[in-house]
Amino acid sequence: MRLLLNILFVILSCLTGVWQSSALAATLVAAEAFIDNPSKTAGTGTSLPLDEALSDPLRTAKGVVDISALAEGPHTLYVRFKDDKNDWSTPLAVGFFIAEGSVGGTLPSGNNRIVSAEAFIDTDPGKGKATPVATAKDGTIDGSSEILGGAIPLTGLDVGVHVLHTRTLDATGVWSQTFRQPFFVPVLQNGGSGNPVTLAAAEGILDSSTTVYLSATDGAFDNGVETTSWIASVTNGYHSATIRFKDQYGLWSGSGDIVFSF
Known part of the structure; x- marks a missing residue:
């Protein structure tokens, strides 16, 4: 369930793209999407309906691409448009990631949710073995999106650049990809070595x-x-x-x- 939600978010976000033909007299008439093959023959991808709400020569396109047969790991979604001169645009590319694990069964509520989160610095100890990030702003970790907080000791870190990693676990038992945030440990001045920073x-x-x-x-x-x-x-x-x-x-x-x- 989590894999499907993640990929649909990427697809629906990125297919709301706008491409303008270089020929002012041209009108966009078709759009398509495809995965992992930038050289795919024009006109053989998944057709995307065009939105007629915008005035010529602008159009938006939205749709869903089947990802059921894709392997775990990184992939690339491509989208391109065709005008009434039969010219196709250069493909627009965006990366997405299929995480490890099973997508699980259908949830009783029909919606997936976050059930846990963890964080670590620099070195991954393994999924489920990092420092829990278990304090939800609303008091309970039970939504599809959460604002979470926690504390990780910085004791023992060398002066210099480090990377904080965070990830979440959903109700089907699938961990999200890891999100990275660099930070810097400075040299403490005025005899402050070993003292907490305020x-x-x-x-x-x-x-x-x-x-x-x-x-x-x-x-x-x-x-x-x-x-x-x-x-x-x-x-x-x-x-x-x-x-x-x-x-x-x-x-x-x-x-x-x-x-x-x-």
Whole structure:
């Protein structure tokens, strides 16, 4: 069940693609999808219905591709369009991954759900053997998507770059692919070697120009893990936001960057 949900999400997301013919007078008339074969003969893929809602020469296409015979591991989905001059576009490619394990049987509720999660740093100890990440924001791990939290000791890590890995287990017994997040262990200054790091400040930067000093949600920066919030007034269009934290030794973290639009 989890494999099917994951792949359908990728397919439905990526098939909502838009391709514009280079000939202004041309109109898109067909679309198709295929897997793992970039040289597949044009017109022999899985046909995708075109959405007529957009004005010429733009079209969107949505559909489902059968993945039942695919082996575990990485694969590539290709999508291309044809215009009324019988010219096909260059295939648009997106990767997806079929995880190890059985998809299991049909769930009683008809929907899959997350039942557990774990994390590890740098070296994989094996599925089910890493540090549990078992604290759900809503109190219970029982949904198809969850906000989870937990703590992993950094004791013994060398100064430098490390990688945090996380993965989830679903109700059919299938582990997700592993998600990776690099982080940096700095040299502690002012005789602080061996002392825990405490966050002391945070700031947000809007559109690379306006800096805002942020407050801790609990009222004080006095822990190694803190949350903060940021409310800003922006105009319509695209914007960027950057957030970073400073510790008690005056060292700033790397920045977390997002791009959003209104």
